[in-house]
Amino acid sequence: MMTVTESDAGSDAGTARRRSAALRDGLGVGLGVGVSGLAFGAAAVTAGLSVAQACTLSLVAFTGASQFALVGVVGSGGALATGTLGAVLLGGRNALYGLRLADLLRVRGWRRLAAAQVVIDETTAVATAQPDRASARTGFYVTAVSLYLAWNLTTLVGALGASRVGDPAAFGLDTLGPAVFLALLWPRLSAGGTERRVAAAAAVIAVGATPLLPSGVPVMLAAAAALPVLLRPGRGARADAEEQP
Amino acid sequence: MSVWIAVIATGVGCYALKLGGLVTPQRVLADPRVRRFADLVPVALLTALIAVQALAQNGSLQLDGPRLAGLGAAVAALLLRAPFLVVLAVAAGVTAVLRLLL
Numbered sequence: 001m002m003t004v005t006e007s008d009a010g011s012d013a014g015t016a017r018r019r020s021a022a023l024r025d026g027l028g029v030g031l032g033v034g035v036s037g038l039a040f041g042a043a044a045v046t047a048g049l050s051v052a053q054a055c056t057l058s059l060v061a062f063t064g065a066s067q068f069a070l071v072g073v074v075g076s077g078g079a080l081a082t083g084t085l086g087a088v089l090l091g092g093r094n095a096l097y098g099l100r101l102a103d104l105l106r107v108r109g110w111r112r113l114a115a116a117q118v119v120i121d122e123t124t125a126v127a128t129a130q131p132d133r134a135s136a137r138t139g140f141y142v143t144a145v146s147l148y149l150a151w152n153l154t155t156l157v158g159a160l161g162a163s164r165v166g167d168p169a170a171f172g173l174d175t176l177g178p179a180v181f182l183a184l185l186w187p188r189l190s191a192g193g194t195e196r197r198v199a200a201a202a203a204v205i206a207v208g209a210t211p212l213l214p215s216g217v218p219v220m221l222a223a224a225a226a227l228p229v230l231l232r233p234g235r236g237a238r239a240d241a242e243e244q245p
Numbered sequence: 246m247s248v249w250i251a252v253i254a255t256g257v258g259c260y261a262l263k264l265g266g267l268v269t270p271q272r273v274l275a276d277p278r279v280r281r282f283a284d285l286v287p288v289a290l291l292t293a294l295i296a297v298q299a300l301a302q303n304g305s306l307q308l309d310g311p312r313l314a315g316l317g318a319a320v321a322a323l324l325l326r327a328p329f330l331v332v333l334a335v336a337a338g339v340t341a342v343l344r345l346l347l
């Protein structure tokens with residue numbers, strides 16, 4: 001990741017340039033992805049949540065995949081307890097992002113309480129793509145603020161819009177949930193063979209378990225598709241070596 | 246269990262996980278295999294969600310032609326390097342048009 005030379009890192013012009021690049025990245029992702037709150041708001045109301053419930057979920061949970069997962073279970077009439085568990089487990093990746101970001105952001109005290117809420121896919125992606133700590137922090141916070149505002153505002157608009165639309169399925173809104181995940185996952189699937197094998201195994205596990213287990217459980221079970229990397233020391237060590245600069 | 250309880254519990258649970266990661270001592274990631282596993286869990290969970298949402302309805306497998314066609318169109322858009330919002334518009338648009346015609 002640290003590709004910047006010592007002399008460039010020391011110059012004010014270089015610092016300013018990298019921070020404005022981080023600002024652009026952050027605003028682009030924040031506003032671009034934030035607009036898909038429209039899809040969430042519409043999907044939530046389509047599934048049977050009230051407008052207030054959809055907005056509360058976006059304000060408090062603020063992690064798209066978990067929100068879509070809970071809404072999916074509500075819409076399919078699954079057990080709410082299992083659906084909640086599945087949605088929270090899906091948010092487990094944010095804990096892993098937090099582990100990664102703690103060293104990069106170095107937030108202390110009460111500020112950690114606020115920063116934690118915006119540790120999600122997009123902020124992690126922008127922060128870890130920056131060449132130095134200062135621009136990583138800029139990228140993280142710019143993405144966080146623009147995405148939080150856009151996501152919550154468009155959730156409200158989408159929820160109000162869908163509640164006025166007769167049959168949202170007629171507009172193809174039920175396709176938006178899986179399409180959002182597919183678009184977010186795409187760069188990783190096209191990048192690595194291990195990623196594609198884990199993805200294929202996860203899809204087989206989830207689809208195979210769907211007729212047998214309560215809604216929400218098959219998705220949780222699919223996390224097992226990533227387990228083989230724990231059992232293969234060679235592979236893990238090699239992947240680690242490739243990450244070294 | 247009411248939907249409100251599920252909404253609040255999901256929100257609080259998700260926040261607790263985010264905070265937990267941020268305050269966990271860094272030595273947990275010392276083992277490269279754990280790092281690799283942590284890296285791949287989101288891939289597994291998100292793919293599982295895509296598969297279930299594409300192929301299942303009410304806890305049973307059910308093929309919905311327009312929805313699958315919409316996702317196929319999304320894949321085509323991604324292969325053509327279309328921007329995020331274009332991918333979503335294509336997916337929903339293809340599904341909607343097919344439902345109108347069929």
